[in-house]
Amino acid sequence: MSGALLWMLAGTGVTVVVVRRRSVAVALVTAQALILAGFALYEANGAGDVVAAGALALRAVALAFLFLLLVSRTRELRPVHARVPPLLRAGAAVAFALILTWLVPFLGLDSRDGERVVLALVAFGIVTSATRRATLFHVLGIVLVENGLALAALELPGGASLTIELGVALDLMLVALVAGVFHERIFAEFGAGDSAALRTLRD
Amino acid sequence: MTSREQLAWAVVAAPAVVAVLVVLAPRRVVTTLAVVGAFVTAGLGLALGVLAFRSLSDPVVGRWIVVDAAGALLVSVVAAVGLATVLVSPAYLAGADSSLGSAGRRSHTYFAVLYAFWAVLLAVPLAGNLGGAWLLVEATTAASALLVGFSGKARALEAGWKYLILTSLGLGVALLGIVVLAAGIPGGGIGALSWHALATYSSGSRSALVAYVLLLAGLAAKIGWAPVHNWLPDAHSEAPPPVSALLSAALLPAVLLVAWRSEQALAPVIGTRPGQDVLIFFGLVSLAVAVPFLWRSLPWKRLLAYSSLEHMGVIALGIGFGTPLALAGVAVHIAAHAVAKAVGFYAATPLVEHAPRATERAVTGIARTHPALGGVMGISLGALAGLPPSPLFLSEVLIVAGGFQAGRSWAAAATALLLALGFLGLAHALLETTVGKARRRDATRRRGVRTLAALAGASLVLLLGLSAVALWLPGSAFVAALLKGIS
Numbered sequence: 228m229s230g231a232l233l234w235m236l237a238g239t240g241v242t243v244v245v246v247r248r249r250s251v252a253v254a255l256v257t258a259q260a261l262i263l264a265g266f267a268l269y270e271a272n273g274a275g276d277v278v279a280a281g282a283l284a285l286r287a288v289a290l291a292f293l294f295l296l297l298v299s300r301t302r303e304l305r306p307v308h309a310r311v312p313p314l315l316r317a318g319a320a321v322a323f324a325l326i327l328t329w330l331v332p333f334l335g336l337d338s339r340d341g342e343r344v345v346l347a348l349v350a351f352g353i354v355t356s357a358t359r360r361a362t363l364f365h366v367l368g369i370v371l372v373e374n375g376l377a378l379a380a381l382e383l384p385g386g387a388s389l390t391i392e393l394g395v396a397l398d399l400m401l402v403a404l405v406a407g408v409f410h411e412r413i414f415a416e417f418g419a420g421d422s423a424a425l426r427t428l429r430d
Numbered sequence: 431m432t433s434r435e436q437l438a439w440a441v442v443a444a445p446a447v448v449a450v451l452v453v454l455a456p457r458r459v460v461t462t463l464a465v466v467g468a469f470v471t472a473g474l475g476l477a478l479g480v481l482a483f484r485s486l487s488d489p490v491v492g493r494w495i496v497v498d499a500a501g502a503l504l505v506s507v508v509a510a511v512g513l514a515t516v517l518v519s520p521a522y523l524a525g526a527d528s529s530l531g532s533a534g535r536r537s538h539t540y541f542a543v544l545y546a547f548w549a550v551l552l553a554v555p556l557a558g559n560l561g562g563a564w565l566l567v568e569a570t571t572a573a574s575a576l577l578v579g580f581s582g583k584a585r586a587l588e589a590g591w592k593y594l595i596l597t598s599l600g601l602g603v604a605l606l607g608i609v610v611l612a613a614g615i616p617g618g619g620i621g622a623l624s625w626h627a628l629a630t631y632s633s634g635s636r637s638a639l640v641a642y643v644l645l646l647a648g649l650a651a652k653i654g655w656a657p658v659h660n661w662l663p664d665a666h667s668e669a670p671p672p673v674s675a676l677l678s679a680a681l682l683p684a685v686l687l688v689a690w691r692s693e694q695a696l697a698p699v700i701g702t703r704p705g706q707d708v709l710i711f712f713g714l715v716s717l718a719v720a721v722p723f724l725w726r727s728l729p730w731k732r733l734l735a736y737s738s739l740e741h742m743g744v745i746a747l748g749i750g751f752g753t754p755l756a757l758a759g760v761a762v763h764i765a766a767h768a769v770a771k772a773v774g775f776y777a778a779t780p781l782v783e784h785a786p787r788a789t790e791r792a793v794t795g796i797a798r799t800h801p802a803l804g805g806v807m808g809i810s811l812g813a814l815a816g817l818p819p820s821p822l823f824l825s826e827v828l829i830v831a832g833g834f835q836a837g838r839s840w841a842a843a844a845t846a847l848l849l850a851l852g853f854l855g856l857a858h859a860l861l862e863t864t865v866g867k868a869r870r871r872d873a874t875r876r877r878g879v880r881t882l883a884a885l886a887g888a889s890l891v892l893l894l895g896l897s898a899v900a901l902w903l904p905g906s907a908f909v910a911a912l913l914k915g916i917s
Contacts, residue, residue, distance in 0.1 A: 331640050335613030335633045349606055356599055365595045372602035379609040394565040395605070401572040402598050409579060409591050412530065416584050425588040428664040430723065430732070 228266055228382065233344045235262060236378065240351040240371055244320045245313040247306065249363050253294040256370045259348075260287030263377050270381070279392040283377060286396040290370060290403055297363060297407050301414040307361040307421045316358050324350035336382035345382070348375025362413055362420040366406045373399050434490050434497045437478045441505065442553045444471045445512075449545035453538055461520050464541040468516035475509025475552060478502065486911040493624050496558040499911035503761055504555035504687050507768045508680040512548045514885055515672040518776045519544070521878025522670050525783060530582045540580060540670075547573035547676070554684040560623040560695075563688045564601065564608055567652060570681060571597050577673040578665045589668035593661040600651020600658060607644030610637060611696075625916045628695035638699040645692055646708050652685045655712040655746060656719035659739055663723075666735035667789075671778035674731060678738040678775065679768035686742065690749050694915035702752070709750030710841050716743025717848040724855030727792040730781060730807070733859055734774050737814050740852050741767045741822075747845050748829040756832025757912045758903040759825040766813065766821035766896045773882075773889045774810030777803060780879050785869070792859075795868030802879055806886040808864045813893055815856035816849065821896035828904065 239255045246252050264287060267280035309316065324347040334342040349372050356368030373395070380392060410420055417424040448467030455463050482489070482502030489498035523537050531539035550569045557563035571594060579590025612623055614633030631638050647658070654662035666674045693705040720740035728736065741763065748760035781788050784800050797804025816823040826849050833842025903909060 331610075331644070333633070333637045333640075334610050335637060336609075345606070345609075349602065352602065353599060356595060362591065365591075369595070369598045369602065372599065376602065376605050376609060379606065383609065383613050391561045391565065394562075395568075398565055398568040398572070401569065402594065405572045405575050406591075406594055408530065408576070409587060409594065412579070412582060413587050413591065416582075416587060422591075425591060427585060428588055428592075428668070430663065430726070430728070 228338070228341055228378070230340060232262060232266065233340050236374070237344050237347050240348045240374075241317055241320055243367060243371055244351050244355050244358075245317050247313075249298050249361060249367075250295065252364065252367050253291055253298065256367055256374060257287050257291040259371075259374045260284075260290070260377070263374060263381065267381055275389040279389050282393050282396045286400060289400055293403055293407055294363065294367070297410055301363075301411060301420055303361075303419055305419075307419060307423075309359045309361075309364075310423075311358045316354065319358065320351045320354040323354055326350075334379065335384070336379060337384060338382065341378065341382040345375045345379040348372065348378065360421050360423050362410050362422050365422065366403060366410070369402065369406075370399070432490060434478065434481050434485070435492065435495055437474060437481065438490070438495050438497055438556050441471070441474045441478050441509070442549055442556070444474055445545045445549035445552065449542050449549065452541045452545060455538075457534070457537065460537045460541060461523075464516055464519070464545070467545065468513045471548065471552075472509040472513035475505050475512075479506030479509070483908070486907050489911070489916065491626065491916050492558050494558045494562060495556055496625065496916055497556060498916055499908055500687055500690065500915075501555040503764060504684050505552060507765055508548070508551050508555070508684060511676055511679045511768050511772050512551070514772055514776070515548075515676045516541075516544070518779065518878060518881055518885070519670075519672045521881060522672055522779050524878075525779065526581065526670070528582045530576065530580055540577075543573055543576050543580075544673070544676075547577060551676070551680055551684055555687050557688075558624055560608055560611070560625065560628065560688075560692065563691075564605055567649070567685050567688060568598070568601050570685075571601065571652070574673070574677060574681065578669040578677075580670055580673065581668075583668075586668040589661070589664035593665040596658070596661045597652045600648045602648070603651075604645050604648025607641040607646075607648060610641035610644065614638065614641075625691055625695045628692070629698045631696070631699045635700050638696060639704055642692065642696050642700055642705060643708060646689055646712070649685055649689045650712055653682050653689065653742055653746075654716075654739055655742060656716040656739060659716065659719065662739060663732055663735040666738060666775075667729065667731040671731070671775045671782075674734070674778070675772040675775035678734065679772040682738060682742050683745065683764045683768070686745055686749075689746075691916065693749065706750045706752050709746045710838065713743045713746035713750055714841065714844055714848070716740065716746065717845065717852070721848055721852045721855065724852050724859070726855075727859075727862075729791055730788050730793055730863070731775065731778050733792070734771060734810075734814075737856065738771065741771070741814070744826060744829060744845075744849070747841070748825075748832065751829065751832040751836045751838060751842070752913075753832040753835040754909050754913055755835050755904055756829050758900070758906070758909045759828030759832060761908065761912060762821050762896055762900040762903060763825035763829070766825060766893060769889050769892050769896070770810050770813035770820075770822065773806060773886055774814065776882055776885060777806045777810065780882060781807070792862065794862050794866035795864070797864040798868035802883050804864045806882055808860060809886055809890055809893075811856060811860040811863060815860055816853050817857065817860070819894070819897045821893055821900050824897055824900035828900065
């Protein structure tokens with residue numbers, strides 16, 4: 228994958244960490260997945276690869292539809308502010324990505340830059356889930372991680388398996404669907420999709 | 431395809447078919463269909479277990495399916511716990527006053543999701559491929575999260591949400607480890623990650639170790655090993671009691687088997703000792719984190735949840751020690767923990783009817799106000815504490831002895847000390863729960879107690895049988911097969 232595309236993936240990733248609006252974050256993770264699907268199609272060597280790229284694109288569109296539907300059905304009366312300010316979140320995300328790159332020196336993918344972006348997206352996803360209060364951002368953090376892993380699968384020297392690619396896409400959609408059910412119920416129960424309300428279970 | 435392979439496919443297909451039938455069936459036959467389906471599924475699972483036990487020297491090792499000694503043990507456990515879970519579920523549903531779905535289709539939703547979860551759970555120990563095993567483990571998350579939040583109450587939603595997010599993120603990290611492994615296997619691709627193929631990893635032991643640590647750290651979030659166990663006490667205490675039993679007695683050890691298989695398969699690349707060190711680390715940390723909570727006065731299901739953390743730690747230590755004695759202990763521990771823990775969680779349904787505040791605080795003197803229920807809780811907690819002649823006492827002795835046998839004296843000594851402390855905490859809870867000071871309670875309602883008493887009787891026999899097995903198991907062909915793994 229070219230350096231420009233990799234920078235685009237990393238840039239959209241770190242923007243998800245700092246952006247306030249849920250709909251913008253949904254657009255960014257969808258754009259990421261579509262870039263990956265486009266690249267997979269460009270690199271396709273047979274029918275199996277085309278189907279895998281199609282599955283990636285379908286997953287991106289289906290998740291975008293689901294998330295935007297959830298955003299429209301659960302309009303927040305007040306903005307749900309994150310626990311940590313945006314600049315600090317971005318700093319934490321970049322620092323975590325650098326630590327991960329240092330801890331995991333070699334993944335064995337086609338390019339070292341690709342490896343760094345994979346680790347960065349995983350780090351950005353975890354930081355997004357850990358530092359945001361809005362429940363939808365927790366799920367978007369998982370999607371960021373999965374986008375990073377989809378990039379890793381594309382950069383594998385032997386290529387990814389169609390069965391596994393389809394399985395991962397299906398699993399992610401299942402998890403997102405279940406998360407959607409929970410998000411709506413949490414919104415109905417607490418009046419906001421705010422994870423700060425979910426703090427009663429403590430020992 | 432051998433008869434065991436055919437049976438393995440049938441074991442997974444049967445509950446999946448029942449899940450679909452339950453959705454389509456009229457309301458009046460849903461429970462009957464679920465119960466009949468449970469006997470069929472459990473029958474197939476146990477038959478596969480028996481066939482596999484009789485062919486220990488000739489395991490089925492295919493690209494997508496494996497039927498070996500450890501898999502047979504887990505399939506048998508998941509099948510038996512699943513059957514009991516379905517049998518006690520009608521009593522839970524009869525008392526349920528809210529749910530995620532509509533009230534009119536409550537039992538349809540419950541049994542359909544439960545069966546989907548059971549089908550995937552049965553498939554996990556049979557997965558012949560690390561990538562496939564990961565997909566199945568991830569699929570259990572979606573189904574079981576719905577079950578955790580099934581009541582739709584605020585605390586259940588919180589627990590279900592925490593479970594969904596933390597385990598999904600953890601499994602993302604595990605998948606990163608799998609991708610690293612796939613990159614280093616000649617002719618690779620994630621689809622080629624059969625358990626045999628892992629031994630051919632050729633990008634160096636250092637990166638294989640990194641991949642293994644990522645894989646185990648990710649799976650740890652699903653197994654509930656400390657320090658990534660935060661979801662476990664909440665999910666187990668807020669899920670419907672039959673579901674808590676399936677989560678604790680079947681899901682956790684089934685995912686643990688994936689970690690075990692990975693350790694065995696990667697041993698030729700990363701070395702036996704480093705792989706075992708990671709397991710021992712998780713085991714000791716889990717025990718150390720669980721013990722202080724076992725000393726606290728906790729609501730019944732929350733106490734059982736922390737006990738799950740303790741027991742998953744013990745199993746990790748047994749696998750980490752990796753000697754014949756320790757693995758004999760692991761086998762007994764998995765089976766006995768499943769029996770004792772499932773019965774304990776099943777008791778929660780009549781317990782909450784008898785003492786409604788049992789969801790919020792520790793209960794005392796149950797045997798004084800409801801002797802049958804107190805007896806069942808006593809059996810469960812006594813066994814889980816490791817009170818002789820509990821098979822869990824014998825399995826813990828085997829595991830600690832296995833630690834010394836492996837030359838890991840410090841870890842074995844620390845395990846023994848932590849287990850002794852855990853025993854004291856649970857023994858105190860046992861006395862308080864059963865014969866402590868009793869409160870005034872509603873003694874009229876007895877929903878589900880008859881089924882529970884029958885299951886508890888069967889469990890007592892099973893537990894005593896497992897104690898006998900624990901004495902016979904070391905040195906057996908079964909332990910030799912566990913030690914050999916899929917090689």
